[in-house]
Amino acid sequence: MLAALAGSPQAAPAADTQVIGESVRGTPIRAVRIGSARARTKLLVIGSVHGDEPAGRAIVARLRRSKPPRGTALWLIEDLNPDGHAADTRQNANGVDLNRNFPYRWRADGGPFDTYHSGSGPGSEPETQALARFVERERPRVTLWYHQALRIVVRSTGDAQLERLYSRRSGLPRKALPRYHGTAVGWQNRRFPGDTAFVVELQGGAPAPAYVRRQASAALALARAVAPQRVVSKPIPFGAKRKEEMRAYARRHYGIDDHRLRRPRVIVEHYTATSTFAPVFNTFASDAPDVELGELPGVCAHYVIDRDGTVYRLVPTSIMCRHTVGLNWTAIGIEHVGTSDGQVLGNRAQLRASLRLTRSLQGRYGIKTRNVIGHAESLSSPFHRERVERLRTQTHGDMRRASMDRYRRLLGRLPAPDSMR
Numbered sequence: 001m002l003a004a005l006a007g008s009p010q011a012a013p014a015a016d017t018q019v020i021g022e023s024v025r026g027t028p029i030r031a032v033r034i035g036s037a038r039a040r041t042k043l044l045v046i047g048s049v050h051g052d053e054p055a056g057r058a059i060v061a062r063l064r065r066s067k068p069p070r071g072t073a074l075w076l077i078e079d080l081n082p083d084g085h086a087a088d089t090r091q092n093a094n095g096v097d098l099n100r101n102f103p104y105r106w107r108a109d110g111g112p113f114d115t116y117h118s119g120s121g122p123g124s125e126p127e128t129q130a131l132a133r134f135v136e137r138e139r140p141r142v143t144l145w146y147h148q149a150l151r152i153v154v155r156s157t158g159d160a161q162l163e164r165l166y167s168r169r170s171g172l173p174r175k176a177l178p179r180y181h182g183t184a185v186g187w188q189n190r191r192f193p194g195d196t197a198f199v200v201e202l203q204g205g206a207p208a209p210a211y212v213r214r215q216a217s218a219a220l221a222l223a224r225a226v227a228p229q230r231v232v233s234k235p236i237p238f239g240a241k242r243k244e245e246m247r248a249y250a251r252r253h254y255g256i257d258d259h260r261l262r263r264p265r266v267i268v269e270h271y272t273a274t275s276t277f278a279p280v281f282n283t284f285a286s287d288a289p290d291v292e293l294g295e296l297p298g299v300c301a302h303y304v305i306d307r308d309g310t311v312y313r314l315v316p317t318s319i320m321c322r323h324t325v326g327l328n329w330t331a332i333g334i335e336h337v338g339t340s341d342g343q344v345l346g347n348r349a350q351l352r353a354s355l356r357l358t359r360s361l362q363g364r365y366g367i368k369t370r371n372v373i374g375h376a377e378s379l380s381s382p383f384h385r386e387r388v389e390r391l392r393t394q395t396h397g398d399m400r401r402a403s404m405d406r407y408r409r410l411l412g413r414l415p416a417p418d419s420m421r
């Protein structure tokens with residue numbers, strides 16, 4: 001049975017426990033993974049770091065029974081400070097506040113068991129070292145640290161949209177605290193600026209089950225927000241002949257002797273003027289001269305988003321596609337099955353998929369939101385160039401400025417990918 005499963009995608013164990021280090025007194029510190037070992041995106045939740053602030057442990061226990069969204073795994077550390085928990089002290093057994101001991105903006109503070117005693121040096125404590133090693137290895141996209149008892153989401157230098165999302169879902173307002181020295185969150189956000197770590201200050205005392213559920217579901221909402229999007233690979237034929245045609249096109253129109261799309265700087269949104277995906281695929285696959293300009297290669301787009309939100313990838317973003325006169329040399333093209341701007345923007349599933357795809361491409365290539373444009377905006381792009389005189393003012397009416405202004409506003413509400421902060 002096991003042997004039969006060995007090669008299947010389900011073979012990776014859905015949970016795993018690892019000892020990531022030991023406390024001062026030699027108690028193992030455990031991390032439990034929920035979700036596939038192969039998940040691209042990992043989140044980390046630390047239930048408790050101050051021994052006298054244990055409420056987050058119940059949330060971690062609840063998350064252990066959850067099912068993380070597709071493509072994500074949760075690493076759960078119920079207790080980073082088991083000695084402090086056993087003794088009901090904020091500090092570890094050396095009397096160090098672990099959340100002042102991290103090796104960023106560390107400074108000497110107090111002596112053993114003083115409230116904010118920062119230890120003998122940056123990262124001096126075994127619990128700090130264990131967590132730092134673990135973060136270096138696993139690179140969690142989001143880390144949540146539970147504390148008590150201020151009842152707020154604490155602003156960090158990480159992604160504000162993720163903190164706002166947690167705040168909305170949890171009912172805890174997002175507020176700033178003074179910039180403490182040597183904190184775990186400070187170190188993480190400095191060390192991995194593309195990822196986000198922040199603190200959630202829960203209420204005092206033991207949390208009721210409904211409260212625990214609400215915090216756990218806020219944590220899962222974060223996982224959904226950063227989960228990789230499902231993309232269906234449906235390549236159109238793009239063999240040597242079509243590549244050569246694309247290269248000739250790029251020479252004629254841009255003076256570029258290459259069929260490859262290097263460093264895309266623009267994303268152009270379109271609609272197909274069809275009501276289904278099939279004719280779009282067939283047109284793009286056929287590599288026939290287009291009806292409008294009579295040129296080769298045939299028109300195409302890198303992605304097509306269907307009415308139900310399914311995202312198809314037709315052409316790798318490393319290859320130029322003919323979708324927008326003047327911009328093919330530097331633009332990724334995204335088509336939406338539909339017959340008007342309003343139909344695309346009014347379709348929740350399609351719009352959501354579109355925004356997520358666009359946002360992740362922005363992150364991958366560092367494309368600014370102002371360079372996410374509609375086809376109808378192509379002539380005003382600073383990247384527009386065209387060597388063929390009669391085509392210099394050629395554009396289409398799909399995805400106009402008013403529609404795209406709304407689209408860009410909505411983009412701004414999604415978590416910002418690594419390269420954009």
Ligand SMILES: [Zn+2]
Nearest residue numbers: 270375396398
């Ligand atoms: Zn178009």
